[in-house]
Amino acid sequence: MSLAWTAIRFGTLLVYLFMFAPVAVVMLLSFNANQFGSFPMEGLSLRWFVALIENDAIVRAFQTSLVLGALTSVISTTMGVLAALAMVRYDFPGKRLISTALIAPILVPEVVLAVALLLFLRALDVPRSFFLLLMGHVIFTLPFVVLVVQARLVGIRRDYEEAALSLGANAFQTFREITLPLMLPAVLAGMLFSFTISFDDITGTLFWKPGGVETVPTQIFAMLRNSISPEINALGTVMVVFTVALPLLGAALARRVSARMTTGR
Amino acid sequence: MDQTKRLERLLERYRNGDIDRRSFLGLLGAAGLGAGLAGGPMTLLARQARAADPDQVRFDGWGGVVSEAFREHAFEPYTEKTGIPVVDGTFGGADEYLARVKASQPGEFNIAHLSGVFDYARYHGLELSTTLNEDNIPNLKLVIEALMNAFRPITGGALSAVPYDYGTTGIAYNRKHVSDDEAKAQGAALLVNPDFKGKIGGWGEWKTRIWYAALQTGQNPNGIEDMDAVWDKLREHRDLLLKYWGSGAELMSLLAEEEIYVTEAWSGRVKALQEQGHDIGYLDPPGGLAWQECLFVIKGSPMEACEELLNFMLEPAVSIAVAEGQNYPPALDPTKVDLGEVVPTLPAFDPTGTLESLNFFDPTYWNTNEQEWSKTFGRVQKGR
Amino acid sequence: MSASGSLATGFDRRPWLLLSPALVSVALLLVVPAMFIVVYSFWLRTATGADQVTFSLDNWREVLTDPFYRDILIQTLRIAAISTITCALVGYIPAYYIAYAPTRHKTLLLVLLMLPFWVSYIIRTMSWINILGVSGAVNGVMLWAGIIDEPIQMLYNEVTVVLGLVHFLLPFMILNIYVSLDGIDRSLTDAARSLGCTGWQAFREVTLPLSVPGLAAGSLLCFVLGAGTYITPMVLGGPGDAMFANLVFEAIVTQLDWPLGSALSLLLLALLSALVLVYSRFLGIDQIAKSFR
Structure with missing residues (x-):
């Protein structure tokens, strides 16, 4: 087993290397003194980070993307968890049709969904708004949440819930005390999915964004004609550092705090 | 309070200036979708909201250096002078933008930085063109004749756009x-x-x-x-x-x-x-x-406000800043305007201002x- | 499905209550707009690019009989299938590791998977040129090590399209498998081991079958997303490596032929929906796996 385990560990390492290769390129290039990235780099510089902070447009787009992603992930995960519960825990007519409907948003090519929704809104004479953009993101992140939560729920044994119910807990208590903790990893995965997909979406956002609203991807898209400024690479680096360094730091702090508590006792 | 009343109150607050346009339209959209109601009061209110607010101009163009130059050198001075805010948006390509315009309501998009004579004719063909009152754009006199002459036959002698760069x-x-x-x-x-x-x-x-x-x-x-x-x-x-x-x-x-x-x-x-x-x-x-690029005014736009903004955007200082940002010469005639030191070094730059040596697409x-x-x-x- | 039979006597409102937010949103923002697409597919495009309201079967005739569309469709399904299988094979390993490794950093490992998404899709897809390009890192290392004398041309073919897709889809696969592995009761594998199974047998007989829901969900996601992609072939493909969504995008955006684009997308939609129906039946059958417990 230990040989097999070594192989698994090595395989995992390779996969992570593959996943990070483009990220590493972007991070390295953000320290490049030159505007056009090519290796070997001719000099190191922090100028793109300075430029990033001073670039209102990118900073604003970044804030928009964060807010949009956070709202999307909360709404979409809530809807998705409820729907997944219904799909796994109950029997009802038309179930297969509904499960297709729930996954449908990723079956339609995004550009079609984008145009179709605009046509519908034009027919209603409803103007584009941030709320619409948000709901658009919710719609096509929903299938991710439903799929991942459903897969987890199928694996959770019904006995636990029934035991809780038979011990006198009501349905909500059972959900809160038993089901939710058991499916928590899937819920978190769903939130993570919906946030990142929303954060990274281009096609739908291009069509649905109201005037004056730009997300990071749409900013990048508009820069493509002339050249993507390396500030975008710097933004990638900042994002990565925050998402990796902060959890690491948090974990380290937590360990220290708990260590102190044990020693203090 | 029923839905219609609530929306009317919202509109009232909006007219009094209690809430800005964007959040108003956002709330309106939210209310409409939330209630799932089509037509009826929503349609009316949305229309009123747009009509009550002609003094905003929506511009769409390329991002990055180009939009920075426009914002700093044209939009901010324009808003300062006229009090009309410029909402600016971006696109990644002319085709994608046209698809969006085609799916929009009239008046939603106003001015766009479009490519060439071909798109000019395409927009005209889709009945999206307008007629500019050239007297309202004095800076048009500085623009290379040949570039404007490429547009005029398409729109019956008038202009629906001003040339901007080539x-x-x-x-x-x-x-x-x-x-x-x-x-x-x-x-x-x-x-x-x-x-x-x-x-x-x-x-x-x-x-x-x-x-x-x-x-x-x-x-x-x-x-x-x-x-x-x-x-x-x-x-x-x-x-x-x-x-x-x-x-x-x-x-x-x-x-x-x-x-x-x-x-x-x-x-x-x-x-x-x-x-x-x-x-x-x-x-x-x-x-x-x-090829050339132009600033096109789309049907349903507030014409006078757009014409004034175009004049700001044609100011030599703005044109030069944009040109230096994207390395394409401005549409201003170098025999009439001093274009500084960098512009004459740009490729394709024609010092004679006639563009006779260049070949363009025949739009028809x-x-x-x-x-x-x-x-x-x-x-x-x-x-x- | 399972044990809810006892709860579901007569009409049960609870599932509908749970489903209503999602269903209302999908209905309003997807199903109703999709009706527009159906209507559009019977219209025609005018010479200027406007839509002509009519009833015509021309688009459908073209979409269903033209071998060009058929060939691209087959190519799309092939590329999506290859990418999905690659993801499943490659993705199982880290999913297994994260689920079973004695590490406190599970959450971190999972979050790390989504890390590439912080760098925008276009940027990270384009950055493969710095890794696989003729003056990229891989060629640089091989030249330096003396393995090759001339840089190898690796980019812009079907292999790089698959590579780009796998890079994009792998996190979805890994997370789905992980979630399913993590939900498996450990006492089951222990029991299998104590009954004399080798580690491999325990995996094959217990763990693998129980992780099938995750594998299936991950594969469905990967296949569907892979089949609907258009940016990856645009950035990493050579001439001829187009996929079906590129045709849809071109019809709608470049040619402004919305009627034809509608018909094309409905065709893709129909195929993928059929796949989902198969999947939901498959997941239903898979309930047998639960009798293992």
Whole structure:
């Protein structure tokens, strides 16, 4: 087993290397003194980070993307968890049709969904708004949440819930005390999915964004004609550092705090 | 309080200036979707909201340096003077933008930084054009005549847009592998030179590719007689090709990383590469292609506000800042305006202000063939 | 499905209550707009690019009979299938590791998977040129090590399209498998081991079958997303490496032929929906796996 385990560990390492290769390129290039990235780099510089902070447009787009992603992930995960519960825990007519409907948003090519929704809104004479953009993101992140939560729920044994119910807990208590903790990893995965997909979406956002609203991807898209400024690479680096360094730091702090508590006792 | 009452109160607050337009429309949209109600009061209110607020101008253009230059040099002074806010948006390509405009309500989009005469005619064909009152745009007198004359016949002598900048789509080559003399001797044929098989790039855009294929078959691009020869040439090019590129950023990285040695290329992008020290040559071959960009006013826009903004955007200082940002010369006539030191060094720049040496798409000709050619090219590109 | 039979006597409102937010949103923002697409597919495009209201079967005739569309469709399904299988094979390993490794950093490992998404899709897809390009890192290392004398041309073919897709889809696969592995009761594998199974047998007989829901969900996601992609072939493909969504995008955006684009997308939609129906039946059958417990 230990040989097999070594192989698994090595395989995992390779996969992570593959996943990070483009990220590493972007991070390295953000320290490049030159505007056009090519290796070997001719000099190191922090100028793109300075430029990033001073670039209102990118900073604003970044804030928009964060807010949009956070709202999307909360709404979409809530809807998705409820729907997944219904799909796994109950029997009802038309179930297969509904499960297709729930996954449908990723079956339609995004550009079609984008145009179709605009046509519908034009027919209603409803103007584009941030709320619409948000709901658009919710719609096509929903299938991710439903799929991942459903897969987890199928694996959770019904006995636990029934035991809780038979011990006198009501349905909500059972959900809160038993089901939710058991499916928590899937819920978190769903939130993570919906946030990142929303954060990274281009096609739908291009069509649905109201005037004056730009997300990071749409900013990048508009820069493509002339050249993507390396500030975008710097933004990638900042994002990565925050998402990796902060959890690491948090974990380290937590360990220290708990260590102190044990020693203090 | 029922839904309609609530919305009416919302509208009232909005008119009093308690909430700004964006959040008002947002709330309206939310209310409408939340209630799931179609037509009726919603339609009415949305319409009122837009009519009650003619004094905002929506501009859409390229992002990055271009939008920064516009914002700083044109939009802010304009808003300061007139009190009319400019809402600016961006797009990644002219086609994508047109698709959005086609799906929008009239008046939602106002001014756009569009490419060339071809799109001008396309918008006119889709009944999206307007008639500018040229007296309201004094800076129009500084603009190169020839650029405006390209638009006038399409819209019956009037203008629906002001020209803004121009450039060429010539041939870029890696000087390590192609000398200036070789490039000059071969001209357009360089792009189908079998010696560079697997090292050739091309813009995946039907008009430009057909233009160059016409040159390669010895025909006048604005009056092709043997279309079959052109399609064959396009297939020949495709089989020698490494990659169709789709954006300036992609073009630059393909050249800079030496993935490709020759390609057709936008003048300003090659200039940017040269400035960064890459040894890339640029050639406008005989019969090479030039294009212009314009600021187009879309049907349903508040005309006077748009005309005034156009005048701001045509100010020499603004034009020059944008030109230096994207490396394409402005549409201002160099015999009438001092364009500073950088602009005259830009590729495609014409000091005479006549543009007689440049060839543009004949809009009528290309628009007539658009439907068939663009579709056929899409197939050739994918291996047919 | 399972044990809810006892709860579901007569009409049960609870599932509908749970489903209503999602269903209302999908209905309003997807199903109703999709009706527009159906209507559009019977219209025609005018010479200028406007839509002509009519009833015509021309688009459908073209979409269903033209071998060009058929070929691209087959190519699309092939590329999506290859990418999905690659993801499943490659993705199982890290999913297994994260689920079973004695590490406190599970959450971190999972979050790390989504890390590439912080760098925008276009940027990270384009950055492969710095890794696999003729002057990229891989060629650089091989030249330096003396393995090759000339840089190898690796980019812009079907392999790089698959590579780009796998890079994009892998996190979805890994997370789905992980979630399913993590939900498996450990006592089951222990029991299998104590009954004399080798580690491999325990995996094959217990763990693998129980992780099938995750594998299936991940595969469905990967296949569907892979089949609907258009940016990856645009950035990493050579001439001829187009996928079906590129045709849809071109019809709608470049050619402004919305009627034809509608018909094309409905065709893709129909195929993928059929796949989902198969999947939901498959997941239903998979309930047998639960009798293992």
